Amino acid sequence: MAVATRTVGNSHSHVEMLIPCVQEMLSATGASLPDVERICIGVGPGPFTGLRVGIATAVTLGQVLDVPLHGVCTLDVIAAQWMATGGAPQEFVIASDARRKELYWARYSDGRRAGEPQVTDPARLPHEPVAGPGVDVYPELLGERRPADAPCSVDAGFMAANWQSIPDAGLAPLYLRKPDAELPSARKSALNGRHRRMRPARHAVEQAGRPTTIRQATK
Template sequence: MLLLAFDTATPAVTAALHDTDSGETLATADAVDARRHGELLLPAVDRVLREAGVGKEQLGAVVVGVGPGPYTGLRVGLVTAAALGHALGIPVHGVCTLDGIAHAARSAGLTGPFTAATDARRKEVYWARYDASGARVDGPAVDRPAELPEGLGDLPAVGAGAVLYPETFRALVPGMPEHQSAAALAAFAAAELAAGRELLAPTPLYLRRPDAEVPKNYKTVLPA
């Protein structure tokens, strides 16, 4: 089965095509630009399909990162996934974005318990904790670095959120992925499906209210 995976929950706009039969990633497209998710995602999807020589009608499922992430960027991926799934009549699976980063880190050689963290803005981080097998055991959650659970900052840490706050994530692991990779997201999803485990619903993990909100006591002005 061909899995099309993408994620827009972080500054990375990333897409990949994965073949579950061979276990191979057939094509990838990655860019880091926190302000252009809407412009970059569909061209990235088209690029991986063209590179692999695959038509949309050949896809078996869509895998999308569900965050946690800021509202504006995250919804781009989720809406696109829902539209593709509906148009093609194929299932859409959600994966926690931090799980994709954790899978990439383990594939890069990280062992033992660790933490993955991304930038949540507002001087906060999204984080999750993983055991030695790579299974998520705590989170996802959002906190100020100084308010993380006791002992979390002593674990090996990966991700752009950890890079931003080295005084908190004191065991930052050098050379590990900082941003999401759709290739890792797809590989994680394929492994979970092969093991008979259910993935998440394609609904957003915001963990907090959007940055932009309607002001309180807002008055609607109607024409006379």
């Protein structure tokens, strides 16, 4: 089995760089797209844009090439990497950067995820050994809890080579947050407020149109 990994530092060029990177890696191993037999894709947790681009690309390639897809939680991949070293503790946490002063994280017992991934303030992580890229974001809080052999990032080559041992997470993206932009639940009519503002003027007109009775005082 040939394994090739490529890391792209610019996180704002997903669309432009993803397919060229795939083609370059295949070329480096002497293969091409028609040689692909299966696609393994990380479904998060992560930011909206990156997940949308990655999953949409994987699904499109899967349909074009007529190959099966296997979605995995990226936190599970890092946990599997640590378990593969033989040095992972029985209980541990995997954390990654969620921005907005928060972390994505999940707790593991004997290499198996205990519950669903979370997104919280870093201070709310369980007090157990921690691995993953989230540690580097908050080294003053988590640095002392990362053992020397703990993985610091996702290894895509490991994921590709060991996809069968990583639980299938489906293809639905794990956003864990509500989108920043949402459609309004109901449209507000500008006429309602306008009618309220016009009532005093309308009342004055109606009053002006009414006949006025003038009584003359008798001496």
